[in-house]
Amino acid sequence: MVYQLLRTVKEVNNADIKTAVNRIVNGNRQAVLITDGEFFTQGITGDNLNNPYLSESFRTWMKKGNDIYIYSEPYVESGKFNKFRYYMLFTNKGIENNINEKFRRSAPQDPNVKMFHLSLVPPKVxxxxxxxxxxxxxxxxxxxxxxxxxxxxxxxxxxxxxxxxxxxxxxxxxxxxxxxxxxxxxxxxxxxxxxxxxxxxxxxxxxxxxxxxxxxxxxxxxxxxxxxxxxxxxxxxxxxxxxxxxxxxxxxxxxxxxxxxxxxxxxxxxxxxxxxxxxxxxxxEENFYSNPTVSQNFRWVSISSRNQGRDNTSLYESIRQILIDPQMLPENNxxxxxxxxxxxxxxxx
Structure with missing residues (x-):
């Protein structure tokens, strides 16, 4: 049910992803963002090829003791561009029957879909x-x-x-x-x-x-x-x-x-x-850069006219910058x- 509803969300081209995520993390409610991760801006930045534009927002949400579950689904755009669709679930695993639990029950199992869990709280024993x-x-x-x-x-x-x-x-x-x-x-x-x-x-x-x-x-x-x-x-x-x-x-x-x-x-x-x-x-220690099975799904080849053929690592760097920060390590929280x-x-x- 949840998965079917998410698939019906209308697409907005060149959406302001950064502002959308800022609104989520500055609020106090669970939220879902579905995006291809491409953040287009005017001028020379274009599709923000290597800009960790979500790093601070992710950091803010995590420091509140919250969780971000990101599911990366491979797909082909326009029949020729290999990209990923990201389902970003902003929640807290302490919430009973939270949106991540609902999503996992509803979404079909696909070995090509990788999930990465951003949290400062260690796993349960x-x-x-x-x-x-x-x-x-x-x-x-x-x-x-x-x-x-x-x-x-x-x-x-x-x-x-x-x-x-x-x-x-x-x-x-x-x-x-x-x-x-x-x-x-x-x-x-x-x-x-x-x-x-x-x-x-x-x-x-x-x-x-x-x-x-x-x-x-x-x-x-x-x-x-x-x-x-x-x-x-x-x-x-x-x-x-x-x-x-x-x-x-x-x-x-x-x-x-x-x-x-x-x-x-x-x-x-x-x-x-x-x-x-x-x-x-x-x-x-971080489990992203050294974990290519998952992290390779967070970078893609740019299709913009300015940067076509180059790796877009903006989402990859948004995550990596958090995990290499000593202040964000579990032992320091x-x-x-x-x-x-x-x-x-x-x-x-």
């Missing part, structure tokens, strides 16, 4: 079929386990002193059997980049906080006056967990291990340790957390 895979030495309390798309809560019936002894020193399970690479805490979380993603995630970092004092403050504040405290934060801890970078680079699996320098000294010895572990993007673990343990004995 996926899980192993047997997840959560927790080291046996942690004595996980399955009854209190909560696994969500964005976070999970786990309770370990062990103190960190024993965890250090069992996992780091002895690398034995609860039955006394040797564990291969036994110092892992949890595994089975995956973050894999797709060819349609704007960025490849190269490294993930585990950032740990002890939030038990804040939890007590929150509990007491609600009990006394029914209000949340003004500040609900935790103490940032060092040398507690690391992500196995070798495994992540090879398979996209996030394996959480004890830091090689972990000795338990940063954890409480007098009270519970309720730890918040944010798995955040540490390093990423606020929404860089891919998953959060809440780990509740006994006193650090």
């Amino acid at each position: 996926t899980f192993d079929e047997t997840y959560p895979q927790v080291n046996d030495a942690l004595s996980r309390n399955e009854a209190k386990s909560v696994v969500n798309a964005n976070f999970e809560v786990e309770e370990f019936q062990t103190g960190w002193g024993d965890i250090y002894s069992y996992i780091k020193a002895n690398a034995m399970d609860a039955m006394g059997n040797p564990l291969p690479k036994g110092d892992y805490i949890m595994k089975g979380i995956y973050l894999k980049s797709d060819e349609s993603d704007a960025f490849k995630i190269k490294n993930i970092e585990a950032v740990t906080y002890n939030i038990y004092p804040s939890y007590v403050e929150l509990r007491d504040s609600i009990a006394s006056n029914g209000k949340l405290p003004k500040c609900y934060t935790g103490e940032k801890l060092s040398k507690v967990f690391v992500v196995d970078e070798d495994i992540f680079s090879k398979t996209g699996e996030i394996v959480l291990r004890l830091d090689p320098d972990f000795d338990g000294s940063t954890l409480s010895s007098t009270g519970p340790n309720l730890l918040k572990v944010d798995l955040v993007v540490k390093k990423s 606020s929404e860089n957390i891919v998953y959060t673990l809440y780990l509740n343990t006994l006193v650090n004995n």
